Amino acid sequence: MIIRWWRAVAGSEEVLRQYADHLERTTFVEMAELPGHLGASLAVKVKGEDQELVVMSLWSDLASAGHFEKGAFDDAVVKPSTQKLLKSFDLKVAYFETVVATGKLADSP
Template sequence: MIIRWWRAVAGSEDVLAHYADHLERTTFVEMAELPGHLGAALAVKVKGSDHELVVTSLWSDLESAAHFEKGAFDDAVVKPSTQKLLKSFDLKVEYFETVVATGKLAP
Protein backbone atom coordinates (compact mmCIF):
# COMPACT_ATOMS: atom_id res chain seq x y z
CA MET A 1 0.00 0.00 0.00
CA ILE A 2 1.20 3.50 -0.85
CA ILE A 3 0.55 6.54 1.35
CA ARG A 4 0.46 9.87 -0.50
CA TRP A 5 1.16 12.77 1.93
CA TRP A 6 0.69 16.54 1.43
CA ARG A 7 0.81 19.46 3.89
CA ALA A 8 -0.70 22.94 3.94
CA VAL A 9 -1.64 25.71 6.37
CA ALA A 10 -5.09 27.27 6.73
CA GLY A 11 -5.01 30.66 8.41
CA SER A 12 -8.30 30.26 10.25
CA GLU A 13 -10.94 27.80 11.39
CA ASP A 14 -13.27 29.14 8.68
CA VAL A 15 -10.73 28.35 5.96
CA LEU A 16 -10.23 24.89 7.43
CA ALA A 17 -13.99 24.26 7.41
CA HIS A 18 -14.29 25.48 3.81
CA TYR A 19 -11.36 23.33 2.67
CA ALA A 20 -12.65 20.25 4.53
CA ASP A 21 -16.04 20.71 2.87
CA HIS A 22 -14.36 21.03 -0.54
CA LEU A 23 -12.39 17.81 0.01
CA GLU A 24 -15.43 15.91 1.18
CA ARG A 25 -17.73 17.09 -1.62
CA THR A 26 -15.32 16.99 -4.58
CA THR A 27 -11.75 15.75 -4.25
CA PHE A 28 -12.45 12.72 -2.05
CA VAL A 29 -15.46 11.77 -4.17
CA GLU A 30 -13.37 11.97 -7.36
CA MET A 31 -10.55 9.96 -5.76
CA ALA A 32 -12.92 7.22 -4.65
CA GLU A 33 -13.74 6.51 -8.30
CA LEU A 34 -10.10 5.96 -9.30
CA PRO A 35 -8.71 2.43 -9.63
CA GLY A 36 -6.49 1.46 -6.71
CA HIS A 37 -7.79 4.12 -4.32
CA LEU A 38 -8.13 2.76 -0.78
CA GLY A 39 -9.17 5.87 1.17
CA ALA A 40 -8.21 9.41 2.17
CA ALA A 41 -8.18 11.65 5.23
CA LEU A 42 -7.66 15.24 6.29
CA ALA A 43 -5.92 15.73 9.65
CA VAL A 44 -5.30 19.03 11.43
CA LYS A 45 -3.06 20.39 14.17
CA VAL A 46 -3.87 23.84 15.57
CA LYS A 47 -0.90 26.16 16.16
CA GLY A 48 -2.16 29.51 17.42
CA SER A 49 -4.40 30.93 14.71
CA ASP A 50 -2.94 28.61 12.06
CA HIS A 51 -4.33 25.19 11.25
CA GLU A 52 -1.65 22.85 9.92
CA LEU A 53 -3.24 20.35 7.53
CA VAL A 54 -2.10 16.94 6.34
CA VAL A 55 -3.98 15.27 3.51
CA THR A 56 -3.23 11.59 3.10
CA SER A 57 -4.54 9.22 0.50
CA LEU A 58 -4.01 5.48 0.35
CA TRP A 59 -3.35 3.59 -2.86
CA SER A 60 -2.82 -0.04 -3.75
CA ASP A 61 0.42 0.75 -5.63
CA LEU A 62 2.50 3.59 -7.11
CA GLU A 63 0.86 3.20 -10.51
CA SER A 64 -2.54 3.91 -8.94
CA ALA A 65 -1.17 6.90 -7.03
CA ALA A 66 0.04 8.35 -10.34
CA HIS A 67 -3.53 9.35 -11.28
CA PHE A 68 -2.68 12.78 -9.88
CA GLU A 69 0.35 13.23 -12.07
CA LYS A 70 0.25 16.52 -14.00
CA GLY A 71 3.99 17.26 -14.12
CA ALA A 72 6.65 15.47 -12.13
CA PHE A 73 5.45 12.45 -10.15
CA ASP A 74 5.79 14.31 -6.84
CA ASP A 75 4.22 17.62 -7.92
CA ALA A 76 1.24 18.59 -5.77
CA VAL A 77 -2.01 19.14 -7.64
CA VAL A 78 -3.50 22.26 -6.04
CA LYS A 79 -6.30 24.03 -7.88
CA PRO A 80 -5.95 27.84 -8.18
CA SER A 81 -9.08 28.34 -6.05
CA THR A 82 -7.49 26.23 -3.30
CA GLN A 83 -4.18 28.08 -3.60
CA LYS A 84 -6.00 31.38 -2.91
CA LEU A 85 -7.73 29.85 0.10
CA LEU A 86 -4.70 28.47 1.94
CA LYS A 87 -2.04 30.47 3.78
CA SER A 88 0.68 28.15 2.48
CA PHE A 89 1.04 24.70 0.94
CA ASP A 90 3.69 22.26 -0.16
CA LEU A 91 4.51 22.24 -3.87
CA LYS A 92 5.49 18.57 -3.65
CA VAL A 93 3.83 15.46 -2.24
CA GLU A 94 5.59 12.59 -0.57
CA TYR A 95 5.00 8.89 -1.15
CA PHE A 96 5.60 6.21 1.44
CA GLU A 97 5.44 2.47 0.91
CA THR A 98 3.72 0.64 3.74
CA VAL A 99 5.91 -2.01 5.31
CA VAL A 100 3.64 -3.24 8.11
CA ALA A 101 0.01 -2.40 8.89
CA THR A 102 -2.74 -3.58 11.20
CA GLY A 103 -6.48 -3.29 11.50
CA LYS A 104 -8.44 -2.08 8.50
CA LEU A 105 -5.23 -0.99 6.76
CA ALA A 106 -3.76 -4.49 6.72
CA PRO A 107 -3.70 -6.13 3.26
Protein backbone atom coordinates in the same frame (compact mmCIF):
# COMPACT_ATOMS: atom_id res chain seq x y z
CA MET B 1 -0.07 -0.02 -0.01
CA ILE B 2 1.11 3.49 -0.89
CA ILE B 3 0.48 6.55 1.28
CA ARG B 4 0.36 9.88 -0.58
CA TRP B 5 1.04 12.73 1.87
CA TRP B 6 0.54 16.49 1.37
CA ARG B 7 0.68 19.44 3.80
CA ALA B 8 -0.81 22.92 3.83
CA VAL B 9 -1.67 25.73 6.24
CA ALA B 10 -5.10 27.31 6.59
CA GLY B 11 -5.09 30.72 8.22
CA SER B 12 -8.25 30.18 10.28
CA GLU B 13 -10.85 27.67 11.40
CA GLU B 14 -13.21 29.11 8.79
CA VAL B 15 -10.73 28.32 6.02
CA LEU B 16 -10.28 24.85 7.50
CA ARG B 17 -14.05 24.29 7.37
CA GLN B 18 -14.22 25.54 3.78
CA TYR B 19 -11.34 23.32 2.71
CA ALA B 20 -12.78 20.27 4.47
CA ASP B 21 -16.10 20.89 2.72
CA HIS B 22 -14.29 21.20 -0.63
CA LEU B 23 -12.49 17.88 -0.06
CA GLU B 24 -15.70 16.07 0.89
CA ARG B 25 -17.72 17.46 -2.02
CA THR B 26 -15.14 17.26 -4.81
CA THR B 27 -11.62 15.92 -4.33
CA PHE B 28 -12.46 12.88 -2.20
CA VAL B 29 -15.41 12.03 -4.47
CA GLU B 30 -13.15 12.22 -7.54
CA MET B 31 -10.46 10.12 -5.83
CA ALA B 32 -12.96 7.43 -4.86
CA GLU B 33 -13.68 6.80 -8.54
CA LEU B 34 -10.04 6.14 -9.43
CA PRO B 35 -8.76 2.55 -9.69
CA GLY B 36 -6.59 1.55 -6.76
CA HIS B 37 -7.92 4.21 -4.37
CA LEU B 38 -8.30 2.83 -0.84
CA GLY B 39 -9.33 5.93 1.11
CA ALA B 40 -8.31 9.43 2.15
CA SER B 41 -8.37 11.69 5.17
CA LEU B 42 -7.79 15.27 6.26
CA ALA B 43 -6.10 15.83 9.60
CA VAL B 44 -5.34 19.11 11.36
CA LYS B 45 -2.77 20.15 13.94
CA VAL B 46 -3.53 23.40 15.73
CA LYS B 47 -0.44 25.62 15.79
CA GLY B 48 -1.10 29.06 17.21
CA GLU B 49 -3.64 30.83 15.03
CA ASP B 50 -2.92 28.76 11.92
CA GLN B 51 -4.26 25.32 11.13
CA GLU B 52 -1.62 22.90 9.79
CA LEU B 53 -3.30 20.37 7.50
CA VAL B 54 -2.27 16.96 6.26
CA VAL B 55 -4.13 15.25 3.44
CA MET B 56 -3.33 11.55 3.26
CA SER B 57 -4.62 9.24 0.57
CA LEU B 58 -4.11 5.49 0.37
CA TRP B 59 -3.48 3.60 -2.85
CA SER B 60 -3.07 -0.06 -3.71
CA ASP B 61 0.20 0.58 -5.59
CA LEU B 62 2.44 3.34 -6.89
CA ALA B 63 0.92 3.26 -10.37
CA SER B 64 -2.53 3.94 -8.90
CA ALA B 65 -1.18 6.83 -6.82
CA GLY B 66 0.15 8.35 -10.05
CA HIS B 67 -3.35 9.24 -11.28
CA PHE B 68 -2.67 12.74 -10.00
CA GLU B 69 0.45 13.12 -12.09
CA LYS B 70 0.34 16.32 -14.14
CA GLY B 71 4.04 17.15 -14.19
CA ALA B 72 6.69 15.42 -12.11
CA PHE B 73 5.46 12.42 -10.14
CA ASP B 74 5.74 14.28 -6.83
CA ASP B 75 4.15 17.57 -7.97
CA ALA B 76 1.14 18.51 -5.84
CA VAL B 77 -2.10 19.06 -7.75
CA VAL B 78 -3.65 22.14 -6.14
CA LYS B 79 -6.57 23.78 -7.92
CA PRO B 80 -6.37 27.59 -8.29
CA SER B 81 -9.45 28.03 -6.05
CA THR B 82 -7.70 26.00 -3.34
CA GLN B 83 -4.47 27.97 -3.76
CA LYS B 84 -6.41 31.19 -3.08
CA LEU B 85 -8.05 29.68 0.00
CA LEU B 86 -4.97 28.36 1.81
CA LYS B 87 -2.31 30.45 3.55
CA SER B 88 0.46 28.17 2.26
CA PHE B 89 0.86 24.69 0.80
CA ASP B 90 3.55 22.26 -0.23
CA LEU B 91 4.36 22.21 -3.93
CA LYS B 92 5.37 18.56 -3.66
CA VAL B 93 3.73 15.44 -2.25
CA ALA B 94 5.55 12.58 -0.55
CA TYR B 95 4.92 8.92 -1.20
CA PHE B 96 5.49 6.22 1.40
CA GLU B 97 5.32 2.48 0.87
CA THR B 98 3.69 0.62 3.74
CA VAL B 99 6.02 -1.93 5.28
CA VAL B 100 3.81 -3.27 8.09
CA ALA B 101 0.31 -2.34 9.23
CA THR B 102 -2.35 -3.46 11.64
CA GLY B 103 -6.13 -3.39 11.76
CA LYS B 104 -8.06 -2.44 8.64
CA LEU B 105 -4.91 -1.07 7.01
CA ALA B 106 -3.38 -4.54 7.18
CA ASP B 107 -6.33 -5.87 5.15
CA SER B 108 -5.69 -3.46 2.26
CA PRO B 109 -3.96 -4.87 -0.83
